[in-house]
Amino acid sequence: MIVVGSGARHLEDEIRALGGELIEVEIRKFPDGEKYVRVLGSGEEATVVQSTFAPQDEKIIELLLIADALRERGVERLRAVVPYFAYSRQDRVTKEGEPVSVRAVMRALGLYYDELYVFDLHNPETLKFFPGKAVNLSPARAIAEYFAERLGEGIVLAPDRGALERAAAVAEKLGLEYSHFEKRRISPTEVQMRPVDVDVKGRNVLIVDDIISTGGTMIKAANLLREMGAEKVFVAATHGVFAEGAIGRVSRAVDELAVTNTIPTPVSRISIVPDVLAL
Numbered sequence: 433m434i435v436v437g438s439g440a441r442h443l444e445d446e447i448r449a450l451g452g453e454l455i456e457v458e459i460r461k462f463p464d465g466e467k468y469v470r471v472l473g474s475g476e477e478a479t480v481v482q483s484t485f486a487p488q489d490e491k492i493i494e495l496l497l498i499a500d501a502l503r504e505r506g507v508e509r510l511r512a513v514v515p516y517f518a519y520s521r522q523d524r525v526t527k528e529g530e531p532v533s534v535r536a537v538m539r540a541l542g543l544y545y546d547e548l549y550v551f552d553l554h555n556p557e558t559l560k561f562f563p564g565k566a567v568n569l570s571p572a573r574a575i576a577e578y579f580a581e582r583l584g585e586g587i588v589l590a591p592d593r594g595a596l597e598r599a600a601a602v603a604e605k606l607g608l609e610y611s612h613f614e615k616r617r618i619s620p621t622e623v624q625m626r627p628v629d630v631d632v633k634g635r636n637v638l639i640v641d642d643i644i645s646t647g648g649t650m651i652k653a654a655n656l657l658r659e660m661g662a663e664k665v666f667v668a669a670t671h672g673v674f675a676e677g678a679i680g681r682v683s684r685a686v687d688e689l690a691v692t693n694t695i696p697t698p699v700s701r702i703s704i705v706p707d708v709l710a711l
């Protein structure tokens with residue numbers, strides 16, 4: 433039994449097409465802006481799917497309201513599937529007086545949910561803040577399947593050392609070589625990168641990251657690969673948190689840009705729904 437919040441409406445048709453049983457839920461706003469939720473079904477177990485992209489706060493509130501309604505209706509086992517987890521980047525205190533925001537959200541969800549599933553969390557360590565079972569799912573299968581044919585005998589690259597595991601997971605599914613760039617962030621909109629130590633001349637390349645925001649990282653990497661003689665340059669990311677104009681800028685710099693549908697965007701061509709239904 434699956435309940436879909438407003439942050440997962442874009443996944444509804446595919447969930448249904450793949451055999452997921454959806455409970456109807458009414459979601460609207462009171463005149464003062466507060467959320468109204470009514471769940472029109474019940475059972476022993478339920479999975480609430482809700483991605484918390486902007487506006488984030490109201491999607492988090494929905495997760496709590498839907499869970500409260502389901503518990504009220506007697507649901508005993510509750511799972512939250514949160515493909516994009518808001519506040520995940522605020523995972524440490526940098527100035528005295530700040531919260532660890534991801535901890536606050538995880539603990540709040542833990543008041544209602546027994547299990548939490550997320551995709552490619554910014555810092556997987558922070559799952560420890562959720563009091564129940566918490567799992568960080570990988571989009572590697574979905575990304576690998578999407579790019580398998582386009583990439584051929586190509587190579588998979590991570591834009592920095594921290595993203596290597598992600599690139600490795602995709603490469604291993606395709607039986608391809610992988611490596612990483614060295615990246616240094618100079619400002620929120622500017623990065624410095626050193627070329628990779630593998631020969632990309634005449635080869636197709638897929639660069640894989642967790643997030644594309646301004647697109648600066650991917651554009652810099654793509655330009656370096658062109659200088660190094662790469663054939664086709666493809667880029668993929670789990671979460672398309674695109675800043676204004678970023679989709680156009682990245683698309684112009686590469687042969688194809690595709691992200692997963694944890695966030696609905698015009699280039700969310702890679703689906704994580706089969707992974708959600710496999711849970």
Ligand code: R5P
Nearest residue numbers: 642643644645646647648649
């Ligand atoms: C950084 O640690 C992340 O993994 C991404 O590389 C970063 O968020 C991408 O940002 P942008 O698209 O603005 O370069």
